[in-house]
Amino acid sequence: MTIPASLTWLLELASNYVFFYPLVMTHVWLAGAALYYIKWERGQPERIVLGHTPMVSILLPCHNEEDNIHDTIGWLARQDYPDYEIVAINDGSSDNTGALLDQLCTRHPRLRVAHLAENQGKAVALHVGALMSRSEYLVCIDGDALLDVNACSWMVSHFAYPNVGAVTGNPRIRNRSTLLGKIQVGELSSIVGIIKRAQRIYGRIFAVSGVIVAFRKSALADVDFWTPDMITEDVDITWKLQRAGWDVRFEPNAKCWILMPETLAGLWKQRVRWAQGGCEVFLRNAGVLLHWKQRHMVPMYLELGASLLWVYAVVMLSAIEVVDLLLGPGSTLPPWHLLLSTQNTFFVLMLASLLQFAFGLYLDSRYEKKLWKTYFWIIWYPLVYWLIIICATFVGLPKAVFKKKGKRAIWTSPDRGFKP
Known part of the structure; x- marks a missing residue:
C-alpha cells in the first residue's frame, strides 16, 4: 500500500504520538504519586x-x-x-x-x-x-x-x-x-x-x-x-x-x-459505560476553555482530550496496517511500521508499565496484605485491557455524541463475577 507523500508526515506524527503519549504520561503519574507518598502517606x-x-x-x-x-x-x-x-x-x-x-x-x-x-x-x-x-x-x-x-x-x-x-x-x-x-x-x-x-x-x-x-x-x-x-x-x-x-x-x-x-461480556459493558461517561463529561465541559475563572480545569480537560485523540490515532494506524497486510507482499510498508524495531519503543513502553505496576503495588501493600502476588497477573494488563479500553472508547465517543440530552441514565444489575 503506497501512502501519498503529503500524508506521510501526518502519519509519522500520529505514530510517534501513539507510542510516546502513554510513555510520557506514565512518568507524569509516577512522579505525582511519588510526591503524594512523600508528602502525605509516608509514616502515616x-x-x-x-x-x-x-x-x-x-x-x-x-x-x-x-x-x-x-x-x-x-x-x-x-x-x-x-x-x-x-x-x-x-x-x-x-x-x-x-x-x-x-x-x-x-x-x-x-x-x-x-x-x-x-x-x-x-x-x-x-x-x-x-x-x-x-x-x-x-x-x-x-x-x-x-x-x-x-x-x-x-x-x-x-x-x-x-x-x-x-x-x-x-x-x-x-x-x-x-x-x-x-x-x-x-x-x-x-x-x-x-x-x-x-x-x-x-x-x-x-x-x-x-x-x-x-x-x-x-x-x-x-x-x-x-x-x-x-x-x-x-x-x-x-x-x-x-x-x-x-x-x-x-x-x-x-x-x-x-x-x-x-x-x-460484563467487562466490556462496564468499560463502554465508563468510556461513554468520560466522553459525556468532555463534551459538556468544553466551556472551561472559554472562561478564565475555569483555568484550573484546563490541564485535566486537555489531558482527557489527548487520551481520546490517542485512542483514535491507534485505531487509524491499526486500520492502515490491516489494509496493508491484506494487500499482500507487493504493498509498500509505511515508514512508521518500523518504529517498534528501530527505536525499541515497545520495549521501553512495557518497561515503564512494569515499573508503574510495581510502584503501585508497593504503595497499596500497606492497605492490602500480600498484594505483590498480583504482579504476575497485572503484567498482562497492556495486552488484555489496552485493547478493551481502546475499543470501548472508540464505541463510547459516538454514543456520547449522539445521546439524547435529558434522557435519564437508569441502571441495570452489573455482572459481578463470582464471590470467593
Whole structure:
C-alpha cells in the first residue's frame, strides 16, 4: 500500500504520538504519586483518632441487590464511628431487595429505607437519599460494597477544611477467581491508585470512585446535586464540584471491598459505560476553555482530550496496517511500521508499565496484605485491557455524541463475577 507523500508526515506524527503519549504520561503519574507518598502517606498511622466526630449519613442506593444486601448492611452496622445513620434507597428493584431492606430495618435501628416505584437511576437515588439524610456529611457506597470499619473516620477528617467538597476512597476488589478479576486487583493499585495520587498532587481529580466517596451536602447543593442524564454520575459530580471551586481529595485509607465483572461480556459493558461517561463529561465541559475563572480545569480537560485523540490515532494506524497486510507482499510498508524495531519503543513502553505496576503495588501493600502476588497477573494488563479500553472508547465517543440530552441514565444489575 503506497501512502501519498503529503500524508506521510501526518502519519509519522500520529505514530510517534501513539507510542510516546502513554510513555510520557506514565512518568507524569509516577512522579505525582511519588510526591503524594512523600508528602502525605509516608509514616502515616494505620488508624486515625478524630477530636470531633460529626454525624455521618451513609447513602446506599440499591437496584436488584438481594444477593448482597445482607452483607453490605451487616458491614455498615459495624462501623467504628460513634454517630451515623444508614439511608438505603431501593431504586425500583424487580427482585426481593425492597422486602429484604424492610426486614433489615427491624434489626438495625440506624437503617432507614426509601422505596422508589420505578428505576430512576443512581443519580436520582442518591439525590433522594441526600434529601432524606440528617447530616451535612454523606458517605456513598454501592449496594454490593463492604465498607471498611474505619473508612468514615478517614474521610470525615478531610472535612475539617471548609473548602473540601468531596473525598474519594480506595476501592479494593474482593472477587478474583479469574484472570480478569486478578488483573483488576492490580489495575486499581497500579493504574487507578497511582493516577489518583498524582492528580491530588497536581490539584484536580478526574473522578471520585462512585462506590466509595464522601460529600459535603452543602457543596452538592451548591452545584444542584447529581445530574440525572449523565451515565457516570461520579465523573460528572467531580467536575461540577471542582468547576465551582470545591476541593476534591483522595484518601487511600478509606477502603471499600467491591465486586467487579469477571466475564468479558460484563467487562466490556462496564468499560463502554465508563468510556461513554468520560466522553459525556468532555463534551459538556468544553466551556472551561472559554472562561478564565475555569483555568484550573484546563490541564485535566486537555489531558482527557489527548487520551481520546490517542485512542483514535491507534485505531487509524491499526486500520492502515490491516489494509496493508491484506494487500499482500507487493504493498509498500509505511515508514512508521518500523518504529517498534528501530527505536525499541515497545520495549521501553512495557518497561515503564512494569515499573508503574510495581510502584503501585508497593504503595497499596500497606492497605492490602500480600498484594505483590498480583504482579504476575497485572503484567498482562497492556495486552488484555489496552485493547478493551481502546475499543470501548472508540464505541463510547459516538454514543456520547449522539445521546439524547435529558434522557435519564437508569441502571441495570452489573455482572459481578463470582464471590470467593
